[in-house]
Amino acid sequence: xxxxxxxxxxxxxxxxxxxxxxxxxxxxxxxxxxxxxxxxxxxxxxxxxxxxxxxxxxxxxxxxxxxxxxxxxxxxxxxxxxxxxxxxxxxxxxxxxxxxxxxxxxxxxxxx
Amino acid sequence: xxxxxxxxxxxxxxxxxxxxxxxxxxxxxxxxxxxxxxxxxxxxxxxxxxxxxxxxxxxxxxxxxxxxxxxxxxxxxxxxxxxxxxxxxxxxxxxxxxxxxxxxxxxxxxxxxxx
Numbered sequence: 001x002x003x004x005x006x007x008x009x010x011x012x013x014x015x016x017x018x019x020x021x022x023x024x025x026x027x028x029x030x031x032x033x034x035x036x037x038x039x040x041x042x043x044x045x046x047x048x049x050x051x052x053x054x055x056x057x058x059x060x061x062x063x064x065x066x067x068x069x070x071x072x073x074x075x076x077x078x079x080x081x082x083x084x085x086x087x088x089x090x091x092x093x094x095x096x097x098x099x100x101x102x103x104x105x106x107x108x109x110x111x112x
Numbered sequence: 113x114x115x116x117x118x119x120x121x122x123x124x125x126x127x128x129x130x131x132x133x134x135x136x137x138x139x140x141x142x143x144x145x146x147x148x149x150x151x152x153x154x155x156x157x158x159x160x161x162x163x164x165x166x167x168x169x170x171x172x173x174x175x176x177x178x179x180x181x182x183x184x185x186x187x188x189x190x191x192x193x194x195x196x197x198x199x200x201x202x203x204x205x206x207x208x209x210x211x212x213x214x215x216x217x218x219x220x221x222x223x224x225x226x227x
Contacts, residue, residue: 004155033214040121042202042219043156090155097206098144098163101215103155 002027006091006104012112013078013085021076021107023091030094032074033101036060037088046089049074078109086111114139116205118218125193125225133188133221135203144206145186146215147177149199156202162186173197193225 004025013019025032031050035043045058049068063082068074078085088108092101115138125131137143144163148156160171167179177188186203200222204215 006155035217040219043217045214048214088153092156098161100146100158100161101156103148103157105155106153108153 004091004093004102004104006089006107008107009105011107011109013109014112016080018077018079019109021078021089021091021109023074023076023104024072025074025091025093025102026072027093027095027102028071029102030071032068033092033094034058034064034066034074034076035090035092037090037106043090046076085109114205114207114216116203116216116218118201118203118221120221121219122222122224125223127195127225127227128192131190131193131197131223131225133201133203133223135186135188135218136184137186137203137205138184139205139207143184143186145177145179146204146206147171147175147186147188148202148204150202150220151199159188159201193223195225195227198223198225 007022033048034046037043044060046064047066049055055066055068065077088106090106091104094101117136146161147159150156159175160169162169162179170176175190179186200220202220203218207214207216
């Protein structure tokens, strides 16, 4: 079945540590996105990528980095520069401008 | 500025009664509008979208939404609520000037359906 797979489901980060969240899709979608979800704030865009080897900052990119070396994969690294990383992270992809986005099941990141 | 507003943090409905979850938007150009549902600790699931055409859009699980251009609204409706409809609902609009499919989300409305 086609879809988006995020891993791990739960992730714990120590202070000053970088962690990487995985996002893989087999939908053959060109565009991929990372959103951050905090209670009562909806979803905020971190980074997005329209094609391989290209990506753009979203609304809250500071403290995050991404890569897009393959069409299927769009990993997100939460760096030590992100001072408040505890949140639910969602990866999504779209096939085109007016098509709906498909979402992964999310990764819950907690700072310990 | 482009934005989406969901004016109610929570909506409470009795099972069997009709439900409405409100959404208003502000975008330049013609809006592409979406509704998604989220169950606890899960990703978002697509319910329906408005691109063009009929103002009443039908979607998954018996949900529908009415596009009203003059009021810049896109309210989600269902004639008869189920307990299993209890979830977090997000309205979204495509962002103009950005990448394809780049969406702006509202803050979400928690729907609680009581038996």
